[in-house]
Amino acid sequence: METEVKSISINGIEYVQKSEVEKLEVCDDDYVIVRTYSAGVFAGNLKSRNGKEVVLNNARRIWHWEGAASLSQLATDGTSQPDKCKFPGEVSEILVTETIEIIPCTKKARESIRGVNVWKY
Numbered sequence: 001m002e003t004e005v006k007s008i009s010i011n012g013i014e015y016v017q018k019s020e021v022e023k024l025e026v027c028d029d030d031y032v033i034v035r036t037y038s039a040g041v042f043a044g045n046l047k048s049r050n051g052k053e054v055v056l057n058n059a060r061r062i063w064h065w066e067g068a069a070s071l072s073q074l075a076t077d078g079t080s081q082p083d084k085c086k087f088p089g090e091v092s093e094i095l096v097t098e099t100i101e102i103i104p105c106t107k108k109a110r111e112s113i114r115g116v117n118v119w120k121y
Contacts, residue, residue, distance in 0.1 A: 031044070032102050033044045034054050036099055041071060042060065043056075049102070053097050057093050064088060066079065067080035075104065
C-alpha cells in the first residue's frame with residue numbers, strides 16, 4: 001500500500017519534508033536507475049556491483065525522458081509524460097562500466113518506467 005507523501009512546490013520545484021521521505025516505498029526487487037560516465041542511463045534490477053562496474057537484469061536504456069525534472073525525480077515518481085519518453089526495450093542482462101550513481105527506485109517509479117512503450121527508430 002502506497003502512502004501519500006506531503007510536499008510543497010516553490011517556483012515549480014517540489015520539496016518533500018525529511019520526515020516524509022521515509023514513507024516512500026523502495027522496491028523490494030532492487031530496481032534502480034544507473035547513470036554512467038559515457039554510456040548513458042539505465043533502469044533495471046541490480047544483479048551485482050564491483051567498483052564502477054554494475055550488472056543489471058531486465059534493463060532499459062533511459063535515452064530520453066520527459067515528465068520528471070531529474071533522474072532523482074524519475075526514480076521517485078516515474079514519468080508523468082510516458083508518451084514523450086524514448087526507452088528502448090529491455091535486455092536480459094547488461095554490464096555497465098564507469099558508473100557514477102545508482103538510485104533506488106520506488107515501486108511507483110518502477111511501474112512507470114516499465115510502462116513506457118518500447119521506442120523503436
